[in-house]
Amino acid sequence: MSGGAREPGRSVTSKVLAVLGAFDAAHPQLTLTELAARSGLPLSTTHRLVRELEEWQALGRAPDGRLRVGPRLWELGHLAPNRLQELAHPWLQDLFGSTGENVHLAVRDGLEVLYVDKVYGRRAVPIVSRIGGRLPMHPTGVGKALLAYEPDWFVTSYLARKLERPTSHTITEPGRLARELAAVRAQGYALTYEEMTPGSCSAAAPVLVAGRPVAALGIVLSSRRARELPRLVEPLRAAAAGIAGAYGS
Amino acid sequence: MSGGAREPGRSVTSKVLAVLGAFDAAHPQLTLTELAARSGLPLSTTHRLVRELEEWQALGRAPDGRLRVGPRLWELGHLAPNRLQELAHPWLQDLFGSTGENVHLAVRDGLEVLYVDKVYGRRAVPIVSRIGGRLPMHPTGVGKALLAYEPDWFVTSYLARKLERPTSHTITEPGRLARELAAVRAQGYALTYEEMTPGSCSAAAPVLVAGRPVAALGIVLSSRRARELPRLVEPLRAAAAGIAGAYGS
DNA sequence: GAGAACACTTCCACTCAGTGGAATATTGCT
DNA sequence: AGCAATATTCCACTGAGTGGAAGTGTTCTC
Secondary structure (H helix, E strand, C coil): CCCCCCCCCCCHHHHHHHHHHCCECCECEECHHHHHHHHCCCHHHHHHHHHHHHHCCCEEECCCCCEEECHHHHHHHCCCCCHHHHHHHHHHHHHHHHHCCEEEEEEEECCEEEEEEEECCCCCCCCCCCCCCEEECCCCHHHHHHHCCCCHHHHHHHHHCCCCCCCCCCCCCHHHHHHHHHHHHHHCCEEEECCCCCCEEEEEEEEEECCEEEEEEEEEEEHHHHHHHHHHHHHHHHHHHHHHHHHHC | CCCCCCCCCCCHHHHHHHHHHCCECCECEECHHHHHHHHCCCHHHHHHHHHHHHHCCCEEECCCCCEEECHHHHHHHCCCCCHHHHHHHHHHHHHHHHHCCEEEEEEEECCEEEEEEEECCCCCCCCCCCCCCEEECCCCHHHHHHHCCCCHHHHHHHHHCCCCCCCCCCCCCHHHHHHHHHHHHHHCCEEEECCCCCCEEEEEEEEEECCEEEEEEEEEEEHHHHHHHHHHHHHHHHHHHHHHHHHHC
8 A cells, every 4th residue: 555544533733733842942943853753743744744834934944954943933922912021021121220130030830930031131141041941840949939839739749749850959859848948938039059050049039919929030140159149139029029019900 | 515615725734824824913812703804714614723723722812702822832932043132132131221221123024124122121112113023114213224224126126115104204205215214324323203103213223244234223212302312323333233243253 | 985874855545634604502782 | 682793513525634655865984
């Protein structure tokens, strides 16, 4: 038999979405073969879909010929209204203006933090967070700030899993992490030291609206400057409170 | 006959893209009926596609139930690597820091400017440009800065069309616009006064790499403060030159 | 430079997923 | 309530989509 019998029960739309969904922060560019493997589709099917998506500029090519998200999706993505970001951005900007440090805003999405906005200047420490990117909660400042205000059942189930350990400073022992979160709740902000990336440390404060952690505001600097963090906590909390006030109304 | 004969010659993928493409800056949210009309698809087909796209969070719902671009596309869009933005952002940030004014970066795409980045603070004048948005070239500062450095044939064909006239200050008379562009080229920057939006004025400088206008950097303020523009031109040009230097290498 | 390993592209007979007009349900407005 | 606009479901028909296999190009290694 030469003709292909179609695999039953899968819509074309879902295949298009599988192709798009194969791209993520860890795999921003892929070869056709990788894309086929990641989307679970036969190579020839992937090839045809890619060609159409490329024609529409939904996908593009990196200089080396690998596939990546194209300009049309970039444009489309920016159409998604994001009330939180629009409203919070001026505060991030102010905070950046008064401190000169990397500032970012994140929300919880599932068991991860999703970065929603980021402001950085010329002499920024290179940091891992990028807008639209995701990181686990327990090694990040914003993650801890958010997690500390989640209900107990959520925290318990979060801690019950095997926790990733990106650096040797990452706290993964459930008891210690639980105590850490209690401290965050008590003082109203979280601190990290090289728990996610060697060489950087951070402070973060939750944006609490009616007691619910709708977002967290974080500030990141080189770990050599860790002792400057305490000075930054007050402006950080003030900005977080400002965002909370604006968001609540 | 009750069953639908399929319209021949159109792939499902193209229909999915037609649905997504129906959203633009002028129509960020649509009802199902509007969406069907804009994408040129039958209502029932649109409905089925929308349901799948919604399930995958490629589309979402506004509070009033209208459809809009969903979080998954927002996330996907941010994966599109944008070398220009990443590299230029620190300069916009610096420029904002030293002036406190709205700053944005745009490229030419076809006959329009496409806004690639924007930095604004708490007391920003509300301006029309938004990241991912498009505007015509002749009424905007960045548009004029870009157009002035395009080859003659391009400018001629641009001016030959009927030009939109968003405000009474918009220059649409081809001869006058051509002279304006010559002046821009002579002085190295463009100025506007209420040509796009009543109440705002702007200055813009091209980012020239090997003589080609790869982008333009603009600064926008309330038109009541138009006389402050000249002071801003030098830092603006310096930042544009900095971006050009970084981009060229 | 022969040969292998890999990545990409094209081909084509088979068949079921997608189709869209019409019927029905829901919502909003007067 | 009565009407209009909008959203959702239904279903018989069929060609668009399918994917294995063969063909082409590119990049290694020996």
